[in-house]
Amino acid sequence: MAGTMTWVGLDVHARSTHAAAIDAATGELSRIRFGAGLEAPVAWLSELPGPVSACYEAGPTGFGLYRAATAAGLDMRVIAPGKTPRGPSDRVKTDRKDAELLARLLLAGSLTTVVVPPVEVEAARDLMRAHDACRRDLMNARHRVSKMLLRHGRVYPKPTTWTVEHRRWLAAQQFDQPASELTFADLVAAVDGLAARKAALAERLSRLALDEQWWPTVARLRCFRGIDTLTAFALHLELGGDWHRFSRAPQLSAWLGLTPSLNQSGESSRQGAITKTGSTLARRLLVESAWHYGRDPRIGTVLARRQDGQPDHVLQIANRAQQRLHRVYTQMRSRGKHHNVVVVAVARELACFCWAAATAD
Incomplete structure (x- = not known):
């Protein structure tokens, strides 16, 4: 200075x-x-x-x-x-x-500064990260239940777990040793407690997302396939509530760590794995959303309800994203690319489409 x-x-x-x-x-x-x-x-x-x-x-x-x-x-x-x-x-x-x-x-002048979010953005982001931490804890608690059952040779016969039917099957499990019975009851109670905490946090975040400070951008992001309220709100908060800080869409995908690493020296140049910089939560959510674009493009009842009332140019961006990302997915899969590589490539372009919708007039 x-x-x-x-x-x-x-x-x-x-x-x-x-x-x-x-x-x-x-x-x-x-x-x-x-x-x-x-x-x-x-x-x-x-x-x-x-x-x-x-x-x-x-x-x-x-x-x-x-x-x-x-x-x-x-x-x-x-x-x-x-x-x-x-x-x-x-x-x-x-x-x-x-x-x-x-x-x-x-x-x-050799240092790179980071963007400091406003106090209200940081507070909302802390709540969102608490929800994500609770999600991870719940996943670990469920794994403990299933692994204890596996040690006793008990495997749920159907592929989908933690449904109402699966809970009835869990309630029917009995153990000969009192210590094992107490352990199992404690593990199931931990799952129930974490599930209740996660649902409460999700409900509070859903209400917070409706605030006029967040909702205009969140509503635009909800127009995309695979992105509902919590995902849209989390992406918005992880970017500090300001998508305009990136002047171009590729800057956002690079900040999120979705671009390939590069090792170039002399005449040789080799691309490696993605850089994985920036927000881990935002990157994971985009990758999870990208899996939805492997299916044929369509606007179902739920997505149409989310898109209702949004500007036409935002809907055009979201619908163009469906066509483009499905085409990228199918073309890369037809060339024999691994599922994870394809999904990350789709997530990189999905981030660019989200930037276009969030920053549009």
């Missing part, structure tokens, strides 16, 4: 913060260590010769320091840790060295 007098790098942890400041006029480097809390680092930054430009790497400490520094009128940036340049032969890593490295790279 032009006119900056002091460049500061901070290595932030739960119980300590190391800071390194470079005076642009004298080149002097100063270091300091703080304990837990935000007040001391912000007060120290405010006392430095200004203007001050500071940064720290994104991590488990969240955006509290960023918001406190910004409220104090300071230029604070949150850095993408995966894109911080580091020497391959540098084998000594300390908090002091990391803070100094950030300060020097910030001065050189």
Whole structure:
């Protein structure tokens, strides 16, 4: 930033913060260590010769320091840790060295910042991620039930489990040992409790998605096959509630980690697996939605209900996506591509169609 007098790098942890400041006029480097809390680092930054430009790497400490520094009128940036340049032969890593490295790279303009979401977006995103965590816990709890039954040689004879009929079959299971009976009852109770929690979270998220702050974009995304309210809301929140931050659709698919990695040197060039950067939740939801495009394009009753009342140009984008993505799916499958490779390719293009619908006038 032009006119900056002091460049500061901070290595932030739960119980300590190391800071390194470079005076642009004298080149002097100063270091300091703080304990837990935000007040001391912000007060120290405010006392430095200004203007001050500071940064720290994104991590488990969240955006509290960023918001406190910004409220104090300071230029604070949150850095993408995966894109911080580091020497391959540098084998000594300390908090002091990391803070100094950030300060020097910030001065050189070699750091990549991340977008800090508004407070309300972060709060809604936390609730959405709590729902996803509950989903994973429920899946693990169900696996424990089935694996215990398998150890006792009991396998449900039908392919679809956790239906009403399957629950009746579970209720009929009896064990000779009292300890096994108690274990089985505890495992089933854990499944019931997690299922109730997941349903409650889903209901709250569905009501939250109807807020005027979210619903216009969520309603557009629901026009796509395989994307209903919770999936659309989750995609919107994982992008920080702002699809316009990506000027082109391929930028979004690259941010989501759906583009192939590339290793190019001299005359050789080799593509590898997808990069898997960005939001894991958003990428998983897009891949799950992409499986729906293996079926023939059609607008059923449920999808027609979701599309009702949406602008014509958004419906054209969604319906064009059905035709295009089904064609991509069938063509790649006919060439012998693996199912997972095909679905990821469809998910990459689905992300681009979603961007087009969300950013359309």
